Amino acid sequence: MSRLQALCSGLPLRPLPENRGRRAGVPHAPVRTPGLSPAEEQLALRNALRYFPPDTQELLAPEFARELRLYGHIYMYRFCPDIEMKAYPVEQYPCRTRAAAAIMHMIMNNLDPAVAQFPQELVTYGGNGQVFSNWAQFWLTMSYLSQMTEEQTLVMYSGHPLGLFPSSPGAPRLVITNGMVIPNYSSRMEYEKLFAMGVTMYGQMTAGSYCYIGPQGIVHGTVLTVLNAGRRYLGVQDLAGKVFVTSGLGGMSGAQAKAAVIVGCIGVIAEVDGAALMKRHKQGWLMEVTDSLDRCIERLREARKRKEALSLGYHGNVVDLWERLVRELDTTGELLVDLGSDQTSCHNPFNGGYYPVQLGFAEAQSLMASDPAAFKALVQESLRRHVSAINRLAQENFFFWDYGNAFLLEAQRAGADVGKTGANRTEFRYPSYVQHIMGDIFSQGFGPFRWVCTSGDPQDLVVTDQLAMSVLEEAIAGGVNPAVEQQYVDNIRWIREASQHRLVVGSQARILYSDQKGRVAIAVAFNQAIARGKIKAPVVLSRDHHDVSGTDSPFRETSNICDGSAFCADMAVQNFVGGAFRGATWVALHNGGGVGWGEVINGGFGLVLDGTQEAEQKAKMMLSWDVSNGPVSAGGPGGVARVPACACACGAGLHPSLWPRGPEGGSSTNARWPAAAGPGTGRPTRSSARRCRRTGAWW
DSSP: OOHHHHHTSOOOOSSOOOOOOSOTTSOOOOOOOOOOOHHHHHHHHHHHHTTSOHHHHHHHHHHHHHHHHHHSSOOOGGGSOSSOOSOOOGGGSOOSSHHHHHHHHHHHHHTOTTTOSBGGGTEEETTTEESOSSHHHHHHHHHHHHHOOTTEEEEEETTEEEEEEEOOTTSOSEEEEEOOOOGGGOSHHHHHHHHHTTSOOOOTTTTTTTOOBTBHHHHHHHHHHHHHHIIIIIOOSOOTTOEEEEEOOSSGGGHHHHHHHHHTSEEEEEESOHHHHHHHHHTTSOOEEESOHHHHHHHHHHHHHHTOOEEEEEESOHHHHHHHHHHHHHHHOOOOOSEEOOOSOTTSIIIIISOOTTSOHHHHHHHHHHOHHHHHHHHHHHHHHHHHHHHHHTTSSOEEOBOSSSHHHHHHHTTOSOOOTTOOTTOOSSOBHIIIIIHHHHTTTOEEEEEEETTOOHHHHHHHHHHHHHHHHHHHHHOOOHHHHHHHHHHHHHHHHHTTTTOOOSSEEEEEEEOHHHHHHHHHHHHHHHHTTSSOSOEEEEEOSSSTTTEEOTTTTTTTBTTSOTTOOHHHHHHHHHHHHTTOSEEEEEESTTTOTTSOEEEEEEEEEOSOHHHHHHHHHHHHHHHHTTTTOBOSTTOOBOOBBOOSTTOOBOOGGGSOBOTTSSBOSSOOOOSSOBTTTTBOOGGGOOBOTTTOOBO
C-alpha cells in the first residue's frame, strides 16, 4: 500500500501510531486559555473521543485530557501523519473522482510545513486559521474523499466531516461551513470555549476552505496596494527611494518583504518571532535582517539615498521601530518613512496575534498562558503607544492605512487616539486599505482570482501564466475604459514579475486580480488547453474570500458602504448559495475570517477545470455570478447598487460601475445619465442622481 493509499484508509487504529507529541524544530501555536469549567472539559474530552472505538478510548482519554490542559485544545498529536505533507500530483491520490483528488491536493497544500504557519496544530495562517480542528478529522475527510462518487457530496461542519450524502453530478462535491455561531454568541470568549470543546472552528478565509496558496496571494495584493498607495497618497508611479514601514513576517504578512522589492521601494518589516523572520530570509523573500535599531536606521538612509529596492527585516517589536522613527524626526527634522501599515494578526490580539512592546517574545508567550488579563493590559498599552507614534509621523508627509487586520479596531478598543470627527462606526482617523485603495478596484469588479495546477508541474504554471497574459492583452486590444486598462496592465506586469521572484511556495499556483470578463475568459482558455493536452492535469480555480462579492466585513471590505448596510451579510451568504447551484466544485461559508470572530461573514469556492464541456459551462455560469453579485448587490427597490463612499471633499458616494457610459462603454465623467436608468438597470434615475465635485461623475 502506498503512503497516500494508507492516508486515505481511515483512522490508523490497529495498531495505534506512536504518540510523539509536539515535534521539535516546528513552529507551534500559542497555548490557548479557553477557561473551561470542569463540566466543559469533560464535554471537550467526550467530543474528541467520539471519533474512536471504545477499545481505544481508555488509552486516548488521559492523553487528550493532558493536551487540553497543556495547550488549551485537543489537537491529537498522536495522529499527525508520518508522511511528507505537500500537494502531490493529482493522479497519485486514490480517488474515484477528479474533483475529490483535486480537493485532497488542496488540503495537503494547506498543511505543507512550507506553507502552514503552525502545521502540527493544523493552522495555515493568521495565528488561528484552522484547516481542521484535530487530526482525526483530517484522516476521516481524506477517507471520505477517496470513496466519493460523482453522485455524492461531503458535508463539513467546522472541521467535522458529517459524511457522504446522496447528491447529483451538477451539485458541489463538498460543502463547508466554519464558525456558524448564532450572532448573539459570536464573541471572542465564546469562540475560545467552543473551539476547545471541538464544536466550532475559525477557518480564516482560505485555510478552512482549502484554497490557500501560500503567501503569494498576499504578495500580489500587497503589490497592488502599495502601487496604488503611491499613486493616491504620494502622486507617483515610481516608488524608488520611498520607504514603506510595517510589521509581520509570519503567514500572510511574510509577503510584505517580497512585495516591497517587486514595486521597487524600501520595505522595513518588524517581526518579534526570530523563527518566522529567518524562514522568510532563507526563502529569499527577505533580503537583509538586523536586530539593531541603529543599523536599521543607517541601512534605511543608505537605501533611500541610492534609491535601491530593499526588504529589510528588523528582529524586534514594531512599536520600538515607530518610536525610533519619531525620535529621528524630532531630533534631526528628517522624515524617514513615506508609507506605513501593519500586518500583525491583530484580529487575535490576546492569543499571539500581537505582541506587546514591553516584553520579549518568550516572556510574552509565557505571560499569555499564565496571566491572560495582565497580557491583555500590556497589549492594549502597546497599541496606544503604537498609534501615538504613527499619529506624530502623520503630522508630516507620511500616510498610514489599516491593512484589514483589525488593527485600528483593536486600537480603538484599547483607548488609542484613532477617532475621526463626524465618523460613523466603521471609520477611523486612518482609512482601511479597502476604503481608500482597493475599494476603487473592487468597485470595478476586480478581485483576487487564483488557480492551482494540480499536476504539480512548473511547466503547467508557465503555460497558464502565458494564457492569462494573452487573455488580458487581447481584452486591452479590444478596447476597455482607462480604469480597467490600468488594472489589466498592472496584472500583466505582476505575472511577468512573479515568474522571476520565486513566488511559488507549495502548490504550483498563481493569483491575479481580474474582473468578470477576464476571469471567465481565462477559465475558458485554461479548460480548452487541458482538453488539448497543453496543460497536463486539471486546474483548480478559486479566490481569496476577500473579494468583490465574497465578504461582508464592516471594518474592511464593506467598511465604507454608503447605504448603511455595512453590518449586513446577505451578499456573502448569497455568494455561497449562488455558487453552489451554478457549478462550483465546492463552496465554503465562514464566520470571522480576516478581521476576527464575529466581525465578518465570508464565502469562497473551488472549481475544478478538467477539459470537459461541462466544466466550461460551469465556469461561465459560476464565475459570472461570483463577480456580479458584488457590484449589483441591491440597496433598494430600484436596484441601486450597494456602493462605497467617494473619498473626495464632497463625501458623495461613487461607484465606477455606475458611472454613465461613454460611446465605447467606458466611464464618462461629463456625460449625463442615459435614458436606460432607474428600476432594474443598476443605475439611479436622473432625478435621484448626484454629481461628485472632484471627478464630475454622476451617481
